[in-house]
Amino acid sequence: MLYNVCMVCDFFYPNMGGVESHLFLLAQRLIQSGHKVIIITHSYGNRKGVRYMTNGLKVYYVPTLVIYSEATLPTLYGCFPLFRNIFIRESIDIVHGHGAFSALCQEAILHGKTMGLKVCFTDHSLFGFADASSILTNKLLKFTLSDVDHVICVSHTSKENTVLRAALSPRNVSVIPNAVVASQFLPDPSAADPKWITIVVISRLVYRKGVDLLVAVIPRICAMHKNVRFIIGGDGPKRIDLEQMREKHLLQDRVELLGPVKHHQVRNILIQGNIFLNTSLTEAFCIAIVEAACAGLFVVSTKVGGVPEVLPNHMINYATPEEDDLIIAISKALHMTRFKKVDPSKFNDELKDMYSWSNVAERTEKIYDLICQTQVSPLIERFRRYYGCGLYAGKIFCMVMALDYLFWIFLEFMFPRDSIELATTFPYERYRQQMDQQRRSPSPRMSNGKQDFYGDGGGDGDGDIDKGVV
Template sequence: MKIILITMYIHLVTTTTDGSGNEQKLRICMISDFFYPGFGGVESHIYCISTGLIKRGHKVIVITTSYDDRKGVRYLTNGIKVYYIPVFKINTSAGSATLPFIFTSLPLLRNILIRERIEIVHGHQCTSNVCNEGLLHARTMGLKCFFTDHSLFGFGDEGGVHINKVSRFVLSEVDHVICVSHTLKENLTLRASLNPFKTTVIPHAVDTNVFKPLRTHPPRRDERLKIVSTSRLVYRKGADLLISIIPVICTKYPHVDFIIAGDGPNLIEMTEMIERYELFDRVELLGAKPYHEIPSVLQRGHLFLNTSLTEAFCMAILEAASCGLFAVSTNVGGVREVLPDNDMVLLANPDPLSLCEAMEKAIECHVYNTDPIQTHERVCEMYNWDKVVACTEALYVESMHTCKERGLLETITSYNSVGFFHGKIIGLLTTLDYLFYQALEYMYPREEIDVCPEFGPFYLKDVND
């Protein structure tokens, strides 16, 4: 008989070895503004990568910003220890933004990294101030630094110019950079003037045990067809395109309904469109849904629609395909790398006419021939978090043995490539950060900082009696 036992134990087991063949356990810190209880592609990526590394015997903690009253240290059910550090945030229409504090975050981050005996700091998303500051301080402390980027940015707009300058500063001294698609690798290599040989493409994956179909057969011709869209109603996600094509599809296909899960500034325009065309019983607005409810939303549909104007790697269509849905998406960024075109997804130009044509082709030629179970099994073969974790772990181990530490003078000299004036400013900031760190080492020696005991995660084990 199988008995489920909840056990907590102290373990030092790992799947990697050091140079002498002894087992090696890595202590890793994931750092980003984006983590639970927020939801999105970055949050799920950090969660799944951390879970996989813990299962492989490594120690993983997460440092993120506070969410409302969620501050301090929390433990997730899979054993991840999360530090919610208190920072000042500004609420915007696209979400909350963290102000850069640069040096003032060093004492707290230094204390955490020393207490947890961290060896590798892995930052996520170039728009995260906590990530950028964490990598700066980690380099000052002599730790190995990794970075994973999740978004594409331009070269000519004001926001892109500033982000590109920050990326060149932050990424110039990291040990390795991970991109989630080849399109993003090209984009980031150009934006941040990176050496392409220290950049690796490791795509996202999907938890196929959570995102799985409920239907076992294609939809019947006599049942109503449900089209699902799960994205924020903002310009960047193509909310204007979505609003413009819904009336066209509803007029041509009376048996088609829409399910919209998302919230944002364009919700008012969406509501006005529904009222103007009297589509109250054809368009269902669910509002913003927590990430754990997204599978149940996708499982209600037959066809998935993505109208994003920019995507580095579209997790939404991958999750939809895992739930057995055929997908229609704009052909932007790294979307073409996710699923085979004209097979599991139809790609269209980001304009209303092309999207309507793709939707018509999907409804008439693909949806009624798509087997949900077969589609789910194909996604299981193509994407697996274990493979992603194994590739990431291999980069960690390689960096521990090959990447050499660089002195302060050598680091400052390397910043000249960032720009004549910008490089001098960055060199000054790095020098001040180093001096501040040495002052903290003198005033608060690391020998006086208590080290956290390394408890293993909570696991559910099946034991045969």
């Protein structure tokens, strides 16, 4: 069957990261399979309203308040009228939320369920159980997921974590890993500087990504190996620590800080290197190491979260998230690189079959088929599920859900469905024909060096067809 799917997340282009790429590329593949897909996210600067991206992907950039690291302020009921309008206008069948940190995602799942739509959730993160932030997030996630139709995790480690955090039945949780467009990360050995062994780091420069470890490791590696240099791409609050380290140890000629990197630039940076370094303290999957291996780099990574599930052992060296162990793992990788004990030229061929977005889309479609076969839960069953979330929290959750239901009845009375104009379906087939024609006869826009055709996810990371607000 074909479905009208609404994906909701705070994190999307032009912000860069694994979740953002996951939403975009999954949406592209689902559209190619014949489904209608739209995305709801918050506005980014001047990017507001409705935008059309590659292959007719429609994105609603809604005006909400961002409080921290692109996460929006939870409003509970504030966005319900807007969500309802979009769901009805686009004739949505399935609401697919992404990211436990996304307030828009949590609210869309609650409101979608109240409206009788099918809802599912994809978890991209790992959380602990002891600190205040994790306890609060886990309680809110338990509230949201207690009434969700199905949950998707990107690794088996992530599944175990989510099942424990949200007190879910493992039968209601599936594992569908991330993927990579291997053709966008073809190796090019001639791009690397033969005078140096280059270690590449591309990451958000935040605490969770282990930047403090990176700051400690770089001076020691540079002192031990005179022909090693670092290229670091990405931005974040920890960038100042890297700049101070570089100044303190006089490593300006051996540590290059590139700043923010768009997705279409990643491959050009990766092929300059020999080794990719990931120092994350927690990861549910880590798509960055897959992209690096596809580009022909040997990977050194901390052995955390779902990372051990991602790459075959001959492509990666593991280390515990400790300075000394990371130094040993990097030194072993440098030795292997010097004496050519690895053959990275074959990495791309191996990984393109292991991680395919077509496979991810097919498995996601099976989840959609599964949840659409289930019956809509009666109101009393929803109350029972929320009541079981805790002695005090359960009662609060029941009141929240009851108010949400009453608010929906009010909106249905004040703004009848008949008064909402249905959106015109994007002419996907005609667009594909035009893009096929442009590929056969490249226009100036298509020959700018960026892959911007529908078959490979396309775009420059911003991905707009029409840069204006529709």
